[in-house]
Amino acid sequence: MSNESTPLTREFFSAAQPSPNAHIYTPVVGFGQLLFLAGKTSAKAPDPADVRSCTTYVLDEIEKELIAAGSSMQQVVKVTVYLRHIEEWAAMNEAYVGRFGANPPARTTIAAILPHESRVEIEVIAHR
């Protein structure tokens, strides 16, 4: 609850305490009602060679951050999905559909080369 005349400042959140790589980036930065999440990669997924396992793992990690910051998957407004292989788009979608609730966020999907040889990386903007 902020008084309208108080200037907005950034707030910082991390599901993992302490936040790994805290000197490089913050997992979640809040500004007013908006939350900007750092991308989550899939290198630590149960099966890092399977895009469905990777997508589910990445979305689970995002969900943890959103909850720790007082938000939820239903409050995500914009998603960017980065795939290592564009051909895995349909398989990624299978694991993606329904994860954000009945009214899915806006999304852009592209293929690119990702850190740690990840097959999927997802970043989101959400609201509180």
Next chain:
Amino acid sequence: MTRRMLASSAVVIGAAALAPFARAAEKMRKKVLAYNPNATPKPPYSPAVAYGSLVFVSGKASYAASDPKDIRVCTKYALDELAKELKNAGSSMDNVLKVQVFLRNIDDYAAMNEIFSATFVKEPPTRTTVAAIIPRDSLVEIDAIAFI
């Protein structure tokens, strides 16, 4: 006794004064939008999502452009699709804040720019451009954040 009563009154009055702001914050919800709500198959994303006075638009790719192999035709198509989505959301190309441009071929940068700068003439938005592999062999995909 008196001080405690005063303190608890102050808390009650303070909470009541802040209540309208709290209610306003609780009411803000995202709104999903689409200029073509009957697209089939139903995509796993919303073409646009509004939140307060911001609107986030899903990437518009160029695979359905009249000449999907011509970067200028593709760029114009993607920007026209973006304009339709923004208009449907009560926004416009004049209100775009941030654009991401994804190109299949980084060498298409200059040609894409010709069309882009002819569209965003006055006070263009911020922009990041990279080359990437885009769904359905598209030459370009463009997304945007704008205000309503």
